[in-house]
Amino acid sequence: xxxxxxxxxxxxxxxxxxxxxxxxxxxxxxxxxxxxxxxxxxxxxxxxxxxxxxxxxxxxxxxxxxxxxxxxxxxxxxxxxxxxxxxxxxxxxxxxxxxxxxxxxxxxxxxxxxxxxxxxxxxxxxxxxxxxxxxxxxxxxxxxxxxxxxxxxxxxxxxxxxxxxxxxxxxxxxxxxxxxxxxxxxxxxxxxxxxxxxxxxxxxxxxxxxxxxxxxxxxxxxxxxxxxxxxxxxxxxxxxxxxxxxxxxxxxxxxxxxxxxxxxxxxxxxxxxxxxxxxxxxxxxxxxxxxxxxxxx
Numbered sequence: 001x002x003x004x005x006x007x008x009x010x011x012x013x014x015x016x017x018x019x020x021x022x023x024x025x026x027x028x029x030x031x032x033x034x035x036x037x038x039x040x041x042x043x044x045x046x047x048x049x050x051x052x053x054x055x056x057x058x059x060x061x062x063x064x065x066x067x068x069x070x071x072x073x074x075x076x077x078x079x080x081x082x083x084x085x086x087x088x089x090x091x092x093x094x095x096x097x098x099x100x101x102x103x104x105x106x107x108x109x110x111x112x113x114x115x116x117x118x119x120x121x122x123x124x125x126x127x128x129x130x131x132x133x134x135x136x137x138x139x140x141x142x143x144x145x146x147x148x149x150x151x152x153x154x155x156x157x158x159x160x161x162x163x164x165x166x167x168x169x170x171x172x173x174x175x176x177x178x179x180x181x182x183x184x185x186x187x188x189x190x191x192x193x194x195x196x197x198x199x200x201x202x203x204x205x206x207x208x209x210x211x212x213x214x215x216x217x218x219x220x221x222x223x224x225x226x227x228x229x230x231x232x233x234x235x236x237x238x239x240x241x242x243x244x245x246x247x248x249x250x251x252x253x254x255x256x257x258x259x260x261x262x263x264x265x266x267x268x269x270x271x272x273x274x275x276x277x278x279x280x281x282x283x284x285x286x287x288x289x290x291x292x293x294x295x296x297x
Contacts (some may be wrong), residue, residue: 004122005090005165005166005167005168006086006089006090007087007089007090007168008085008087008088008089008090008093008168008169008170008175008183009085009168009169009170010076010080010086010087010088010170010172010173010174011086011169011170011171011172011175012052012081012086012172012173013072013081013268014265016160020082021081021082023081024078024081024082024290026158027074027077027078027081027276028078029156029277030276030280031070031074031075032278033280034066034067034070034279034280034283035067035071035289036068037280037282037283037284038063038066038067038070038279038282038283039063039067040061040093040283040287040297041059041060041282041283041286041293042063042064044060044293044296044297045057045060046060048296050292050296051292051293051296054117054132054134054136054137054242055114055117055118055121056293058061058110058113058114058117058137058141058229059114059136060287061110061141061144061145062107062110062111062114062282063283064269065103065106065107065110065283066107066278066282067279067281068099068103069100069103069104069107069275070275070276070279072096072099072100072103072174073096073100073173073174073275074169074276075254076088076173076174076274077173077174080173080202088175093117093170093175093180094156094159094160094175096174096175097155097176097177097180098152098153098154098156099152100152100174100176101151101152101155101156101177102148102149102152103148103152103204104148104274105147105148105151105152106144106145106148106149106151107148107247108140108148108202108203108206108207108251109143109144109147109148109206110144110145111206111210111240111243111244111248112206112207112209112210112213112258113140113141113143113144114240115209115210115213115214115240115244116140116209116213117132117140118213118217118240119213119214119215119216119217120128120132121136122221123216123217124216124219126207132178151198151202154198155177155194155195155198157164158191158194158195159180159181159191159215162180162181162184162186162188162191163184163186164183164184164185165183165185167183167185168183169183172267172268172271173271174271174275176267176271177195178254178256178267179267180210195255196255199255201249203248203252203255204252206248207248207252210244210248214237214241226228226233242281242285243278243281243282243285246273246274246281247274247278247280248263250270250274251268251274252279254267254270254271254274
């Protein structure tokens with residue numbers, strides 16, 4: 001009742017047909033590798049008793065999350081790269097937006113929890129097994145997922161109640177917040193402000209907690225007398241730190257800004273980074289930089 005638009009047209013990437021086919025092949029290969037890589041991580045952690053520790057359980061959660069996260073966007077993107085009529089229904093667009101926001105928020109919470117886990121392991125090794133019990137791990141993992149699910153409700157509800165009149169051309173390859181706000185013919189100032197504040201609270205709070213954890217870890221590592229001891233200790237956290245840097249760098253540059261005034265091509269490029277590339281990097285980083293996982297594999 002709040003919109004006269006029943007479906008949206010996704011403009012996708014402004015490129016020639018042969019370029020779209022090439023992009024389709026590249027994205028399809030990355031998507032397949034992402035799914036296979038993360039399934040391997042989930043399977044190895046599940047089957048190898050030596051990896052039944054909180055750290056690897058969190059990695060298992062993150063791998064499952066990446067499969068869901070990239071599947072929210074990439075299949076629709078692949079279909080539209082080859083389709084002549086690149087449309088998505090209004091309800092389908094809102095569903096995609098909800099899962100995209102919810103899973104993105106869940107990843108922020110999960111990365112912060114993983115940083116806390118590494119802080120306990122490095123800075124409080126004698127208390128680690130007492131604090132990070134199976135019950136504690138379960139509460140932190142379930143809490144991350146539950147909080148992420150609720151985080152997605154407000155942005156999706158506010159965007160769905162905007163009026164889109166007769167303009168249904170989304171200059172993006174999926175239903176993201178920025179192009180939808182630009183498309184609406186309603187006054188979006190309140191919606192934009194609420195989403196900005198929510199993004200600021202979620203992204204910056206999780207990022208600062210993660211940053212604080214790693215700052216304490218680095219200070220603890222500097223106290224280790226031997227250089228080999230420092231390298232060994234930091235190697236347990238470096239893979240997580242790489243993932244955090246890439247993910248938060250892309251997300252903060254996209255959503256923590258008061259106005260959605262960057263060019264659509266910039267938005268698409270950054271979106272490809274955290275919806276297509278980052279989910280692939282997780283299995284690569286964790287498998288190549290983790291000796292215990294490589295041995296178990």
